[in-house]
Amino acid sequence: MKAVADAGPVIHLSWIARLDVLRGVFEQTFIPLAVREEVLSVPNRTPGVDEIRQAIDQKHLLVMPLPGTQVTLPGFTALGAGEREAILLFEELGADLLITDDALARQAAAVRGIKTTGTLGVLKAAQAKGLIPAVVPLALELRRRGQCISENLIQELLRDEGSG
Numbered sequence: 001m002k003a004v005a006d007a008g009p010v011i012h013l014s015w016i017a018r019l020d021v022l023r024g025v026f027e028q029t030f031i032p033l034a035v036r037e038e039v040l041s042v043p044n045r046t047p048g049v050d051e052i053r054q055a056i057d058q059k060h061l062l063v064m065p066l067p068g069t070q071v072t073l074p075g076f077t078a079l080g081a082g083e084r085e086a087i088l089l090f091e092e093l094g095a096d097l098l099i100t101d102d103a104l105a106r107q108a109a110a111v112r113g114i115k116t117t118g119t120l121g122v123l124k125a126a127q128a129k130g131l132i133p134a135v136v137p138l139a140l141e142l143r144r145r146g147q148c149i150s151e152n153l154i155q156e157l158l159r160d161e162g163s164g
Contacts, residue, residue, distance in 0.1 A: 010039050034080075
């Protein structure tokens with residue numbers, strides 16, 4: 001399965017040192033140039049940045065420029081450059097899944113018939129493949145570090161893990 005990610009999930013997975021799950025869940029994970037710039041244009045001591053650099057250097061995250069000059073999505077001008085480029089790269093590559101935590105990017109993707117998942121969806125897929133034992137501790141750590149994850153979603157994850 002070929003996936004394209006925008007910056008949010010890459011950053012979030014790096015916060016918990018679990019970028020490796022992308023490699024375990026997907027055959028290839030691509031990011032557009034705008035996403036690379038976004039995730040690397042931070043101070044060197046930013047949590048997770050070293051893991052992101054390593055994933056790019058080792059080709060676990062494949063940086064792919066857009067071949068065309070189109071960088072807009074009609075009707076979705078409020079999207080950031082990374083989200084726009086991720087959607088366009090998805091279409092260019094004929095990818096299987098767009099990984100984004102951004103609500104507007106998910107909406108734009110849905111309009112274009114693009115299947116999406118987010119950081120927690122990737123972690124659930126990793127758990128289903130036996131790559132991680134549980135999602136809840138990682139979700140709680142993500143929330144502690146600043147990712148917006150509601151208590152209702154945590155409770156849903158707990159129910160899912162309790163019935164698995």
